[in-house]
Amino acid sequence: MATQNPRKPPSPVAPPGVGSDDSVVLERRTQRIKPPQMFQVVLLNDDFTPMEFVVHVIQEFFSKDRETATQIMLKIHLEGKGICGVYTRDVASTKVDQVLQTARLAGHPLQCLSEPVE
Ligand code: TYC
Secondary structure, three states, rough: OOOOOOOOOOOOEEEEEEEEOOEEEOOOOOOOOOOOEEEEEEEEEOOOOOOOHHHHHHHHHHOOOOOHHHHHHHHHHHEEEEEEEEEEHHHHHHHHHHHHHHHHHHOOEEEEEEEEEE
């Protein structure tokens, strides 16, 4: 007589997410990943850097059209500082380095920094 493999009876317990009647159960989960901290890149006013140079920098490194770049430059000129863009930490840091290197090469004292967005 051939012996039969013992078969496991179907489990009455449904796997997580599936109800016992095969209906799908959506569980509410708390968000496990949060969006990254963002950093704003700020240009500071000074008395020496030409306005035209600042407009050029804002167009080149922050991808603004000429009109927007001019508005940002004038805001910085009048108010002392202005936000040129908001990026993740590394991108913001690279933008600051690029702006400072370009300004120094051109002989201008333009200051640029990045700070966390609250
Ligand atoms: N204040 C400068 C001038 O009158 C222009 C300027 C604007 C400089 C913005 C820096 O971030 C700056 N030539």
